[in-house]
Amino acid sequence: MAIIGGGITGLTAAFRLKQRGIPAVLFEAADRVGGVIQTVREGGYLAECGPNTILETSPLIGELIEALGLGDRRIDTSESAGNRYIVRDKRPVKLPDSPLGFLASPLFSCRAKARLLAEPFIRRAPADAEESLAQFVRRRVGREFLEYAINPFVAGVYAGAPETLSVREAFPKLHAVEQRYGSLILGQLLGARERKRSGSVSKQNAPKFSFDHGLETLTTALGQRLKEQIRTGQAIGRLTRHNNTWSLGQAGEYSAVLLALPAFRLAELQLTHEAKPIRLSMLADIRYAPVASVVLGFRREDVAHPLDGFGALNPEVEQLNSLGTIFSSSLFPGRAPLGQVLLTSYIGGLRAPHLVTKNPDEICELVMEDLRIVLGVNGEPTSRHVFVHRRAIPQYDVGFGRFKAFMNELEQKVSGLYFAGHCRDGISLTDSIVSGHKAAERIAEDRKQTD
Numbered sequence: 001m002a003i004i005g006g007g008i009t010g011l012t013a014a015f016r017l018k019q020r021g022i023p024a025v026l027f028e029a030a031d032r033v034g035g036v037i038q039t040v041r042e043g044g045y046l047a048e049c050g051p052n053t054i055l056e057t058s059p060l061i062g063e064l065i066e067a068l069g070l071g072d073r074r075i076d077t078s079e080s081a082g083n084r085y086i087v088r089d090k091r092p093v094k095l096p097d098s099p100l101g102f103l104a105s106p107l108f109s110c111r112a113k114a115r116l117l118a119e120p121f122i123r124r125a126p127a128d129a130e131e132s133l134a135q136f137v138r139r140r141v142g143r144e145f146l147e148y149a150i151n152p153f154v155a156g157v158y159a160g161a162p163e164t165l166s167v168r169e170a171f172p173k174l175h176a177v178e179q180r181y182g183s184l185i186l187g188q189l190l191g192a193r194e195r196k197r198s199g200s201v202s203k204q205n206a207p208k209f210s211f212d213h214g215l216e217t218l219t220t221a222l223g224q225r226l227k228e229q230i231r232t233g234q235a236i237g238r239l240t241r242h243n244n245t246w247s248l249g250q251a252g253e254y255s256a257v258l259l260a261l262p263a264f265r266l267a268e269l270q271l272t273h274e275a276k277p278i279r280l281s282m283l284a285d286i287r288y289a290p291v292a293s294v295v296l297g298f299r300r301e302d303v304a305h306p307l308d309g310f311g312a313l314n315p316e317v318e319q320l321n322s323l324g325t326i327f328s329s330s331l332f333p334g335r336a337p338l339g340q341v342l343l344t345s346y347i348g349g350l351r352a353p354h355l356v357t358k359n360p361d362e363i364c365e366l367v368m369e370d371l372r373i374v375l376g377v378n379g380e381p382t383s384r385h386v387f388v389h390r391r392a393i394p395q396y397d398v399g400f401g402r403f404k405a406f407m408n409e410l411e412q413k414v415s416g417l418y419f420a421g422h423c424r425d426g427i428s429l430t431d432s433i434v435s436g437h438k439a440a441e442r443i444a445e446d447r448k449q450t451d
Protein backbone atom coordinates (compact mmCIF):
# COMPACT_ATOMS: atom_id res chain seq x y z
CA MET A 1 0.00 0.00 0.00
CA ALA A 2 1.36 3.48 -0.90
CA ILE A 3 0.14 6.85 0.31
CA ILE A 4 1.04 9.91 -1.75
CA GLY A 5 1.13 13.15 0.25
CA GLY A 6 2.35 13.59 3.82
CA GLY A 7 0.01 16.32 5.07
CA ILE A 8 -2.32 15.63 7.98
CA THR A 9 -4.63 13.58 5.71
CA GLY A 10 -1.96 11.17 4.45
CA LEU A 11 -0.35 10.90 7.90
CA THR A 12 -3.67 10.08 9.58
CA ALA A 13 -4.47 7.45 6.96
CA ALA A 14 -1.02 5.85 7.34
CA PHE A 15 -1.31 5.81 11.13
CA ARG A 16 -4.82 4.31 11.10
CA LEU A 17 -3.69 1.63 8.62
CA LYS A 18 -0.69 0.83 10.81
CA GLN A 19 -3.03 0.41 13.79
CA ARG A 20 -4.97 -2.13 11.72
CA GLY A 21 -1.79 -4.01 10.83
CA ILE A 22 -1.72 -2.78 7.22
CA PRO A 23 1.73 -1.46 6.36
CA ALA A 24 1.81 1.57 4.03
CA VAL A 25 4.72 3.53 2.58
CA LEU A 26 4.07 7.28 2.62
CA PHE A 27 5.66 9.45 -0.09
CA GLU A 28 6.10 13.16 0.56
CA ALA A 29 7.55 15.62 -1.95
CA ALA A 30 8.93 18.04 0.64
CA ASP A 31 11.77 17.34 3.05
CA ARG A 32 9.35 17.26 5.98
CA VAL A 33 5.87 15.88 6.63
CA GLY A 34 2.94 18.00 7.84
CA GLY A 35 1.98 19.83 4.62
CA VAL A 36 0.58 23.26 5.43
CA ILE A 37 0.87 22.64 9.18
CA GLN A 38 4.12 24.26 10.25
CA THR A 39 5.08 25.92 13.52
CA VAL A 40 8.03 28.28 13.95
CA ARG A 41 9.41 28.94 17.46
CA GLU A 42 11.79 31.87 17.65
CA GLY A 43 12.76 34.44 20.28
CA GLY A 44 10.09 33.26 22.72
CA TYR A 45 7.31 33.56 20.09
CA LEU A 46 5.40 30.68 18.55
CA ALA A 47 4.13 31.43 15.04
CA GLU A 48 1.83 29.18 13.01
CA CYS A 49 2.62 29.32 9.32
CA GLY A 50 -0.73 27.75 8.29
CA PRO A 51 -3.61 26.61 10.47
CA ASN A 52 -3.92 27.81 14.09
CA THR A 53 -6.61 25.74 15.77
CA ILE A 54 -8.46 22.45 15.47
CA LEU A 55 -12.22 22.55 15.96
CA GLU A 56 -13.18 19.27 17.62
CA THR A 57 -16.45 18.40 15.93
CA SER A 58 -15.71 14.68 15.62
CA PRO A 59 -14.83 12.10 18.31
CA LEU A 60 -12.17 10.77 15.90
CA ILE A 61 -10.00 13.79 16.76
CA GLY A 62 -9.84 12.97 20.48
CA GLU A 63 -9.24 9.29 19.64
CA LEU A 64 -6.26 10.17 17.43
CA ILE A 65 -4.74 12.42 20.09
CA GLU A 66 -5.12 9.75 22.77
CA ALA A 67 -3.67 7.06 20.48
CA LEU A 68 -0.63 9.28 19.94
CA GLY A 69 -0.25 9.93 23.68
CA LEU A 70 -0.68 13.70 23.17
CA GLY A 71 -3.55 14.17 25.63
CA ASP A 72 -1.47 16.11 28.15
CA ARG A 73 0.06 18.35 25.46
CA ARG A 74 -3.25 19.55 24.10
CA ILE A 75 -4.28 23.09 25.08
CA ASP A 76 -7.85 24.30 24.69
CA THR A 77 -8.43 27.95 23.79
CA SER A 78 -8.78 30.32 26.75
CA GLU A 79 -12.21 31.27 28.03
CA SER A 80 -12.02 34.71 26.44
CA ALA A 81 -11.78 33.04 23.00
CA GLY A 82 -15.57 32.83 23.12
CA ASN A 83 -15.59 36.55 22.27
CA ARG A 84 -15.39 37.27 18.57
CA TYR A 85 -15.13 40.69 17.05
CA ILE A 86 -16.39 41.96 13.73
CA VAL A 87 -15.16 45.31 12.48
CA ARG A 88 -17.87 47.91 11.81
CA ASP A 89 -17.04 51.52 10.99
CA LYS A 90 -13.37 50.53 11.45
CA ARG A 91 -13.94 49.54 15.11
CA PRO A 92 -14.05 45.99 16.51
CA VAL A 93 -17.58 45.21 17.77
CA LYS A 94 -18.27 42.08 19.82
CA LEU A 95 -20.37 39.51 17.98
CA PRO A 96 -23.49 38.97 20.14
CA ASP A 97 -23.76 35.49 21.68
CA SER A 98 -27.36 35.57 22.91
CA PRO A 99 -30.72 36.72 21.52
CA LEU A 100 -30.77 39.62 24.01
CA GLY A 101 -27.19 40.56 23.14
CA PHE A 102 -28.20 40.49 19.50
CA LEU A 103 -31.04 42.96 20.07
CA ALA A 104 -28.70 45.34 21.90
CA SER A 105 -25.74 44.94 19.52
CA PRO A 106 -24.60 47.93 17.44
CA LEU A 107 -23.28 45.46 14.85
CA PHE A 108 -26.63 45.28 13.04
CA SER A 109 -29.14 48.03 12.30
CA CYS A 110 -32.73 47.92 13.64
CA ARG A 111 -33.85 47.18 10.10
CA ALA A 112 -31.57 44.13 9.86
CA LYS A 113 -32.81 42.90 13.24
CA ALA A 114 -36.45 43.29 12.18
CA ARG A 115 -35.69 41.49 8.91
CA LEU A 116 -34.50 38.48 10.91
CA LEU A 117 -37.97 38.07 12.43
CA ALA A 118 -39.29 37.22 8.97
CA GLU A 119 -36.78 34.36 8.53
CA PRO A 120 -39.01 31.51 9.80
CA PHE A 121 -41.67 32.50 7.24
CA ILE A 122 -39.41 32.36 4.20
CA ARG A 123 -39.95 29.31 2.04
CA ARG A 124 -37.18 26.75 1.70
CA ALA A 125 -35.39 26.44 -1.64
CA PRO A 126 -36.21 23.37 -3.79
CA ALA A 127 -34.04 20.45 -2.62
CA ASP A 128 -32.23 20.16 -5.95
CA ALA A 129 -31.48 23.90 -6.36
CA GLU A 130 -27.83 24.87 -5.96
CA GLU A 131 -27.51 28.39 -4.59
CA SER A 132 -24.44 30.42 -3.80
CA LEU A 133 -23.99 31.23 -0.13
CA ALA A 134 -24.73 34.90 -0.89
CA GLN A 135 -28.02 34.06 -2.61
CA PHE A 136 -29.01 31.83 0.28
CA VAL A 137 -28.18 34.39 2.98
CA ARG A 138 -29.78 37.34 1.14
CA ARG A 139 -32.93 35.29 0.61
CA ARG A 140 -33.21 34.09 4.20
CA VAL A 141 -31.83 36.89 6.38
CA GLY A 142 -31.08 39.89 4.20
CA ARG A 143 -28.16 41.88 2.82
CA GLU A 144 -26.80 43.31 6.06
CA PHE A 145 -26.19 39.85 7.56
CA LEU A 146 -24.42 38.90 4.39
CA GLU A 147 -22.14 41.94 4.65
CA TYR A 148 -21.46 42.01 8.38
CA ALA A 149 -21.71 38.35 9.45
CA ILE A 150 -21.32 35.95 6.53
CA ASN A 151 -18.83 37.83 4.37
CA PRO A 152 -16.22 38.19 7.17
CA PHE A 153 -16.87 34.64 8.41
CA VAL A 154 -16.30 33.21 4.92
CA ALA A 155 -13.12 35.25 4.58
CA GLY A 156 -11.95 33.79 7.92
CA VAL A 157 -12.67 30.18 6.98
CA TYR A 158 -12.33 29.90 3.18
CA ALA A 159 -10.52 33.16 2.37
CA GLY A 160 -13.34 33.02 -0.15
CA ALA A 161 -16.36 34.85 -1.52
CA PRO A 162 -20.00 34.16 -0.57
CA GLU A 163 -21.01 35.02 -4.14
CA THR A 164 -19.27 31.94 -5.55
CA LEU A 165 -19.24 29.37 -2.72
CA SER A 166 -21.98 26.76 -2.94
CA VAL A 167 -24.12 26.64 0.18
CA ARG A 168 -24.74 22.91 -0.36
CA GLU A 169 -21.08 21.98 -0.88
CA ALA A 170 -19.28 24.46 1.38
CA PHE A 171 -21.83 24.61 4.22
CA PRO A 172 -23.75 21.34 3.93
CA LYS A 173 -25.12 21.60 7.48
CA LEU A 174 -26.66 25.02 6.79
CA HIS A 175 -28.25 23.66 3.64
CA ALA A 176 -29.53 20.61 5.53
CA VAL A 177 -31.03 22.78 8.30
CA GLU A 178 -33.09 24.75 5.79
CA GLN A 179 -34.21 21.58 4.05
CA ARG A 180 -35.11 19.86 7.29
CA TYR A 181 -36.68 22.62 9.37
CA GLY A 182 -37.56 25.18 6.70
CA SER A 183 -35.90 27.87 8.84
CA LEU A 184 -32.44 28.54 10.25
CA ILE A 185 -33.84 30.00 13.47
CA LEU A 186 -36.15 27.04 14.06
CA GLY A 187 -33.32 24.70 13.10
CA GLN A 188 -31.05 26.37 15.65
CA LEU A 189 -33.62 25.87 18.42
CA LEU A 190 -34.75 22.35 17.52
CA GLY A 191 -31.25 21.25 16.50
CA ALA A 192 -29.93 22.23 19.94
CA ARG A 193 -32.54 19.99 21.56
CA GLU A 194 -31.64 17.10 19.27
CA ARG A 195 -27.92 17.55 19.86
CA LYS A 196 -28.52 17.49 23.61
CA ARG A 197 -30.35 14.20 23.23
CA SER A 198 -27.70 12.61 20.97
CA GLY A 199 -24.68 14.05 22.79
CA SER A 200 -23.23 15.66 19.63
CA VAL A 201 -21.69 19.15 19.56
CA SER A 202 -22.43 22.09 17.28
CA LYS A 203 -19.57 23.97 15.60
CA GLN A 204 -20.22 26.98 17.83
CA ASN A 205 -19.81 24.93 21.00
CA ALA A 206 -17.12 22.51 19.86
CA PRO A 207 -13.77 22.85 21.68
CA LYS A 208 -10.96 24.55 19.77
CA PHE A 209 -7.44 23.58 20.61
CA SER A 210 -3.77 23.41 19.74
CA PHE A 211 -0.74 21.95 21.55
CA ASP A 212 1.98 23.30 23.82
CA HIS A 213 4.40 23.47 20.87
CA GLY A 214 1.79 24.41 18.29
CA LEU A 215 -0.06 22.31 15.74
CA GLU A 216 3.15 20.79 14.40
CA THR A 217 3.18 18.73 17.64
CA LEU A 218 0.52 16.56 16.01
CA THR A 219 2.23 15.99 12.66
CA THR A 220 5.62 15.49 14.36
CA ALA A 221 4.11 12.79 16.60
CA LEU A 222 2.52 11.09 13.58
CA GLY A 223 5.84 11.34 11.72
CA GLN A 224 7.67 9.70 14.64
CA ARG A 225 5.21 6.81 14.81
CA LEU A 226 5.53 6.21 11.09
CA LYS A 227 9.26 6.87 10.82
CA GLU A 228 10.34 3.75 8.90
CA GLN A 229 7.41 4.07 6.50
CA ILE A 230 8.01 7.67 5.43
CA ARG A 231 9.95 8.67 2.30
CA THR A 232 10.43 12.43 2.23
CA GLY A 233 11.85 14.30 -0.76
CA GLN A 234 10.02 11.95 -3.13
CA ALA A 235 7.48 13.59 -5.40
CA ILE A 236 5.42 10.96 -7.19
CA GLY A 237 4.42 11.89 -10.74
CA ARG A 238 3.56 8.69 -12.54
CA LEU A 239 1.40 5.76 -11.41
CA THR A 240 0.73 2.72 -13.61
CA ARG A 241 -1.73 -0.04 -12.80
CA HIS A 242 -1.12 -3.41 -14.41
CA ASN A 243 -1.98 -6.95 -13.28
CA ASN A 244 -3.49 -5.72 -10.01
CA THR A 245 -0.36 -3.78 -9.07
CA TRP A 246 0.43 -0.09 -9.03
CA SER A 247 3.92 0.73 -10.18
CA LEU A 248 5.40 4.02 -8.98
CA GLY A 249 8.53 3.58 -11.09
CA GLN A 250 11.65 3.56 -8.92
CA ALA A 251 9.51 4.06 -5.82
CA GLY A 252 8.28 0.47 -6.03
CA GLU A 253 5.14 -1.58 -6.61
CA TYR A 254 2.05 -1.59 -4.43
CA SER A 255 -1.33 -3.29 -4.29
CA ALA A 256 -3.17 0.03 -3.73
CA VAL A 257 -2.52 3.79 -3.63
CA LEU A 258 -4.17 6.56 -1.65
CA LEU A 259 -3.84 10.04 -3.16
CA ALA A 260 -3.85 12.65 -0.36
CA LEU A 261 -2.81 15.67 -2.43
CA PRO A 262 -4.05 19.18 -3.21
CA ALA A 263 -6.22 19.29 -6.36
CA PHE A 264 -3.60 21.14 -8.42
CA ARG A 265 -1.09 18.35 -7.71
CA LEU A 266 -3.63 15.59 -8.44
CA ALA A 267 -4.26 17.25 -11.80
CA GLU A 268 -0.56 16.90 -12.72
CA LEU A 269 -0.34 13.14 -12.04
CA GLN A 270 0.09 10.76 -14.95
CA LEU A 271 -2.13 7.81 -14.18
CA THR A 272 -2.42 4.74 -16.39
CA HIS A 273 -4.79 1.85 -15.83
CA GLU A 274 -4.27 -1.28 -17.95
CA ALA A 275 -2.48 0.81 -20.62
CA LYS A 276 -5.27 3.44 -20.71
CA PRO A 277 -4.57 6.94 -19.37
CA ILE A 278 -6.81 8.26 -16.58
CA ARG A 279 -6.91 12.03 -16.87
CA LEU A 280 -7.19 13.99 -13.63
CA SER A 281 -6.62 17.34 -15.36
CA MET A 282 -10.22 18.53 -14.71
CA LEU A 283 -9.26 18.84 -11.02
CA ALA A 284 -7.08 21.81 -11.97
CA ASP A 285 -10.38 23.71 -12.25
CA ILE A 286 -10.81 23.62 -8.46
CA ARG A 287 -9.96 27.19 -7.51
CA TYR A 288 -7.63 27.88 -4.59
CA ALA A 289 -7.64 31.18 -2.68
CA PRO A 290 -4.19 32.61 -1.99
CA VAL A 291 -3.42 33.74 1.56
CA ALA A 292 -0.49 35.28 3.38
CA SER A 293 -0.28 34.73 7.16
CA VAL A 294 1.41 37.68 8.84
CA VAL A 295 2.47 36.89 12.40
CA LEU A 296 3.58 39.94 14.39
CA GLY A 297 4.76 40.39 17.98
CA PHE A 298 4.27 43.68 19.87
CA ARG A 299 4.96 45.10 23.30
CA ARG A 300 1.69 44.80 25.24
CA GLU A 301 1.60 48.54 25.89
CA ASP A 302 1.78 49.22 22.15
CA VAL A 303 -1.65 47.65 21.52
CA ALA A 304 -4.63 49.60 22.85
CA HIS A 305 -7.24 46.86 22.37
CA PRO A 306 -7.71 44.44 25.33
CA LEU A 307 -7.34 41.47 22.92
CA ASP A 308 -9.97 39.66 24.97
CA GLY A 309 -11.22 37.30 22.30
CA PHE A 310 -10.45 34.93 19.46
CA GLY A 311 -9.85 37.73 17.01
CA ALA A 312 -11.43 40.34 14.75
CA LEU A 313 -12.78 39.75 11.25
CA ASN A 314 -12.93 42.47 8.60
CA PRO A 315 -16.05 42.63 6.40
CA GLU A 316 -15.24 43.49 2.78
CA VAL A 317 -17.47 46.60 2.92
CA GLU A 318 -15.09 48.05 5.53
CA GLN A 319 -12.44 48.29 2.79
CA LEU A 320 -9.48 47.29 4.94
CA ASN A 321 -6.39 45.59 3.52
CA SER A 322 -6.53 42.37 5.53
CA LEU A 323 -9.16 39.68 6.10
CA GLY A 324 -8.84 39.68 9.87
CA THR A 325 -6.58 39.02 12.85
CA ILE A 326 -6.36 36.23 15.43
CA PHE A 327 -5.29 37.28 18.95
CA SER A 328 -2.86 34.34 19.11
CA SER A 329 -1.30 35.07 22.51
CA SER A 330 -4.77 35.47 24.07
CA LEU A 331 -5.82 32.03 22.83
CA PHE A 332 -2.96 29.93 24.17
CA PRO A 333 -0.23 30.41 26.76
CA GLY A 334 3.40 30.46 25.61
CA ARG A 335 2.84 32.21 22.27
CA ALA A 336 4.80 35.36 23.20
CA PRO A 337 7.42 36.32 25.82
CA LEU A 338 6.26 38.03 29.02
CA GLY A 339 5.00 41.56 28.38
CA GLN A 340 4.52 40.91 24.64
CA VAL A 341 1.55 39.86 22.51
CA LEU A 342 1.29 37.93 19.25
CA LEU A 343 -1.20 38.70 16.46
CA THR A 344 -1.78 36.59 13.34
CA SER A 345 -3.36 38.46 10.43
CA TYR A 346 -4.43 37.11 7.05
CA ILE A 347 -4.29 39.02 3.80
CA GLY A 348 -5.28 38.20 0.20
CA GLY A 349 -7.99 35.62 -0.32
CA LEU A 350 -10.34 35.88 -3.26
CA ARG A 351 -11.06 39.42 -2.09
CA ALA A 352 -7.60 40.71 -2.96
CA PRO A 353 -5.49 37.89 -4.46
CA HIS A 354 -2.95 40.34 -5.89
CA LEU A 355 -1.81 41.36 -2.39
CA VAL A 356 0.00 38.07 -1.74
CA THR A 357 2.28 38.76 -4.72
CA LYS A 358 3.75 41.83 -2.99
CA ASN A 359 7.03 41.55 -1.15
CA PRO A 360 6.99 40.69 2.60
CA ASP A 361 7.76 44.30 3.64
CA GLU A 362 4.82 45.63 1.64
CA ILE A 363 2.50 42.87 2.91
CA CYS A 364 3.57 43.65 6.47
CA GLU A 365 2.96 47.37 6.04
CA LEU A 366 -0.56 46.75 4.65
CA VAL A 367 -1.36 44.68 7.74
CA MET A 368 0.19 47.31 10.03
CA GLU A 369 -2.08 50.00 8.49
CA ASP A 370 -5.13 47.93 9.55
CA LEU A 371 -3.77 47.07 12.99
CA ARG A 372 -3.17 50.75 13.75
CA ILE A 373 -6.77 51.61 12.82
CA VAL A 374 -8.62 48.61 14.22
CA LEU A 375 -6.65 47.54 17.31
CA GLY A 376 -4.91 50.79 18.13
CA VAL A 377 -1.39 49.46 17.54
CA ASN A 378 1.05 52.32 18.03
CA GLY A 379 4.49 50.72 18.03
CA GLU A 380 6.67 48.70 15.67
CA PRO A 381 6.61 44.86 15.67
CA THR A 382 9.12 43.14 17.96
CA SER A 383 8.86 39.96 15.88
CA ARG A 384 7.72 39.35 12.31
CA HIS A 385 6.95 36.37 10.07
CA VAL A 386 5.24 36.48 6.69
CA PHE A 387 4.18 33.11 5.21
CA VAL A 388 2.78 33.19 1.69
CA HIS A 389 0.48 30.40 0.47
CA ARG A 390 -0.13 30.99 -3.25
CA ARG A 391 -2.73 28.20 -3.33
CA ALA A 392 -4.05 27.93 0.20
CA ILE A 393 -7.70 26.97 0.43
CA PRO A 394 -9.81 25.12 -2.19
CA GLN A 395 -13.11 26.83 -2.98
CA TYR A 396 -16.21 24.65 -2.83
CA ASP A 397 -17.91 26.83 -5.44
CA VAL A 398 -21.29 26.28 -7.09
CA GLY A 399 -20.77 23.22 -9.30
CA PHE A 400 -18.09 21.73 -7.01
CA GLY A 401 -20.13 18.51 -6.75
CA ARG A 402 -18.83 17.44 -10.18
CA PHE A 403 -15.28 17.19 -8.82
CA LYS A 404 -16.37 15.07 -5.87
CA ALA A 405 -18.47 12.86 -8.14
CA PHE A 406 -15.47 12.43 -10.47
CA MET A 407 -13.18 11.28 -7.63
CA ASN A 408 -15.88 9.03 -6.13
CA GLU A 409 -16.52 7.43 -9.50
CA LEU A 410 -12.82 6.77 -10.11
CA GLU A 411 -12.51 5.20 -6.68
CA GLN A 412 -15.41 2.88 -7.57
CA LYS A 413 -14.13 2.05 -11.05
CA VAL A 414 -10.39 1.67 -10.62
CA SER A 415 -9.49 -1.00 -8.10
CA GLY A 416 -6.80 -0.07 -5.60
CA LEU A 417 -7.20 3.71 -6.15
CA TYR A 418 -8.33 5.96 -3.29
CA PHE A 419 -8.71 9.70 -2.76
CA ALA A 420 -8.72 11.72 0.46
CA GLY A 421 -8.05 15.23 1.67
CA HIS A 422 -9.10 18.84 1.58
CA CYS A 423 -10.16 18.95 -2.06
CA ARG A 424 -12.82 16.30 -1.57
CA ASP A 425 -13.94 15.89 2.03
CA GLY A 426 -13.97 19.42 3.51
CA ILE A 427 -11.37 22.09 4.09
CA SER A 428 -10.76 22.04 7.86
CA LEU A 429 -8.18 20.08 9.81
CA THR A 430 -10.96 18.04 11.36
CA ASP A 431 -12.31 17.26 7.89
CA SER A 432 -8.82 16.19 6.78
CA ILE A 433 -8.30 13.95 9.82
CA VAL A 434 -11.73 12.36 9.35
CA SER A 435 -11.02 12.00 5.62
CA GLY A 436 -7.72 10.18 6.29
CA HIS A 437 -9.39 7.97 8.87
CA LYS A 438 -12.28 7.05 6.56
CA ALA A 439 -9.94 6.35 3.64
CA ALA A 440 -8.05 3.91 5.90
CA GLU A 441 -11.38 2.24 6.76
CA ARG A 442 -12.33 1.87 3.08
CA ILE A 443 -8.92 0.42 2.26
CA ALA A 444 -9.08 -2.05 5.18
CA GLU A 445 -12.61 -3.08 4.21
CA ASP A 446 -11.63 -3.70 0.57
CA ARG A 447 -8.63 -5.77 1.67
CA LYS A 448 -10.83 -7.92 3.87
CA GLN A 449 -13.05 -8.68 0.89
CA THR A 450 -10.19 -9.60 -1.44
CA ASP A 451 -8.35 -11.78 1.15
Ligand SMILES: Cc1cc2nc3c(=O)[nH]c(=O)nc-3n(C[C@H](O)[C@H](O)[C@H](O)COP(=O)(O)OP(=O)(O)OC[C@H]3O[C@@H](n4cnc5c(N)ncnc54)[C@H](O)[C@@H]3O)c2cc1C
Pocket residue numbers: 004005006007008009010027028029030033034035036037049050051052053054055234235236237260261262265291293389392393420421422423426427428429430432
Ligand atom coordinates in the same frame (compact mmCIF):
# COMPACT_ATOMS: atom_id res chain seq x y z
C1 LIG B 1 -3.10 29.57 5.80
C2 LIG B 1 -4.02 28.45 6.20
C3 LIG B 1 -4.70 28.55 7.40
C4 LIG B 1 -5.57 27.52 7.79
N1 LIG B 1 -6.18 27.60 9.01
C5 LIG B 1 -6.91 26.54 9.46
C6 LIG B 1 -7.35 26.50 10.82
O1 LIG B 1 -7.04 27.38 11.65
N2 LIG B 1 -8.11 25.42 11.20
C7 LIG B 1 -8.43 24.41 10.34
O2 LIG B 1 -9.15 23.49 10.73
N3 LIG B 1 -7.96 24.39 9.06
C8 LIG B 1 -7.19 25.41 8.62
N4 LIG B 1 -6.65 25.38 7.35
C9 LIG B 1 -6.94 24.21 6.48
C10 LIG B 1 -6.09 22.97 6.83
O3 LIG B 1 -4.83 23.35 7.27
C11 LIG B 1 -5.95 22.05 5.62
O4 LIG B 1 -7.21 21.73 5.09
C12 LIG B 1 -5.26 20.72 5.92
O5 LIG B 1 -4.06 20.94 6.63
C13 LIG B 1 -5.01 20.00 4.62
O6 LIG B 1 -4.23 18.86 4.83
P1 LIG B 1 -3.91 17.86 3.63
O7 LIG B 1 -3.08 16.76 4.17
O8 LIG B 1 -5.19 17.45 2.96
O9 LIG B 1 -3.13 18.74 2.55
P2 LIG B 1 -1.66 19.41 2.61
O10 LIG B 1 -1.35 19.92 3.95
O11 LIG B 1 -1.61 20.35 1.46
O12 LIG B 1 -0.67 18.18 2.32
C14 LIG B 1 -0.45 17.66 1.04
C15 LIG B 1 0.99 17.14 0.99
O13 LIG B 1 1.22 16.52 -0.27
C16 LIG B 1 2.57 16.81 -0.65
N5 LIG B 1 2.70 16.59 -2.11
C17 LIG B 1 2.27 17.42 -3.11
N6 LIG B 1 2.53 16.86 -4.30
C18 LIG B 1 3.14 15.67 -4.07
C19 LIG B 1 3.63 14.61 -4.90
N7 LIG B 1 3.53 14.67 -6.23
N8 LIG B 1 4.18 13.51 -4.32
C20 LIG B 1 4.28 13.43 -2.95
N9 LIG B 1 3.84 14.40 -2.13
C21 LIG B 1 3.25 15.49 -2.66
C22 LIG B 1 2.76 18.24 -0.22
O14 LIG B 1 4.12 18.58 -0.13
C23 LIG B 1 2.04 18.26 1.13
O15 LIG B 1 2.90 17.93 2.20
C24 LIG B 1 -5.76 26.39 6.94
C25 LIG B 1 -5.06 26.30 5.72
C26 LIG B 1 -4.18 27.32 5.36
C27 LIG B 1 -3.41 27.17 4.07
